[in-house]
Amino acid sequence: MEDILRPIYQERASQANTQGVLIIGKSERALPATDTFDAVLLIIVEEANEPIFVKHYTYENKKAALHVVTKEQIDEWLLMGSNKKIFEWLYNGKILFDRNEYIQNLKIELQEFPSQERSIKMGLEFAKLIRRYSDGKTLFENQNYFDAYNHVVHSLHHLARLTIIENGFHPEVTVWNQVRQMEPEIMKLYEELVQSNEPLEKRLELLFLASEFLIHSRTKVGITHLLDVLSEKEKWTIQEIIQHDELRFYSVDLSILLEYLIDKYFIEIMNIETKGKGIEHRYYKVIKKL
Incomplete structure (x- = not known):
């Protein structure tokens, strides 16, 4: 297999822009990893016009996929857990090729899982957890039970991923194992949730009652990164928070996470007058450091 595919990657490996080549x-045991x-x-x-470039090939009645991916995209996938x-x-x-041991060092970093990276990943998972839990609870209260069920399944998945990261491991495809x-x-x-015969x-x-306790027990590890960043200055607008390099990955889950932290008295609102009568700017301020 490797010999047949060599012409596909050999030319790219000789280019200065290429950092490494892997074959899977x-x-x-891990059929989903190669998409069959x-x-x-x-x-x-190192860089490319597109962060991801994919080609498919056929050989000896078999099929192969080529993925050319930038280092920046790899880093984002590893941080976000989105691939x-x-x-x-x-x-x-x-x-197959490793310029300046780039891939080897990346594998070592994955195994060591530095504390700063763990903190960021726990923050992202906690934000997703709060989003799913809050949306699910609202749907439940409105008697939309099937939609609520979907959100609860996802919230438990994020809780599981958060626990794995807290224990110093990267969540893999087989999270429940x-x-x-x-x-x-x-x-x-x-x-x-999935096997009970209860209505x-x-x-x-x-599940909502039990999850509330588990979420509470992991709040501190889940918000450490966010509060560390927000403690850098006295007050923030929502736009300043969204644009911060380390917080932009929280994406659409950021606002609901802030509301959760306001309810739990980790963050408070500062209202500052605007030129419009009766309208005030809303700022966010950390009041309880961990």
Whole structure:
């Protein structure tokens, strides 16, 4: 396989812009990692016109995929967890070319999982958790039980991912296999939600009560990064928060996370007069540091 695909990657490997080349073969154990392709070639480049470039090939009645991805895109995937396959590719892929040990160092960094990166990832997962939990509870209160169920499943998934990161590991494709060993209580909640014979309304009611406690117990680890950044100055407008380099990844979940922290007395509102009568600018200020 590697010999047949060599002409595809060899020319790119010789270019100064290329940082590394990996090949990932199809495995029954991790079939989703290659999207059913027999082989995936991952070429990581310093920069490109497009952050992701993909080509598909056929060889010997088999199929291969070529992914040319920028370093910046790789970093974003690793931080956001938005491409679960990337961990499988980096962990289990065979290195075909590695300029200045870029891929090797990346793998070491993944294994060590520096505390600052962990803090950011926990913040992002916690924000998603609060979004799903809050939206699900509103839907439940309005008796939209099937939609509420969907949000609760996702909220438990984010809670599971948060727990895995808190324990110093990257969440992989098989999140529930990971969390089963680390936090059986979350696994039990998930099983009760999807397997119980109780009426859906009753299952959701019990899940919201139990989830509230688990969310509360992880609030501090989930908001450390956000509060550290917001403590850099006295007050912030929402636009200043959104545009901050380290907070822009919170995206659409940021506003609801701020409201949650206001309710929990970690952040307070500062209202400052505008030129318009009866209208005030709304600023955010940290009042409780961790």
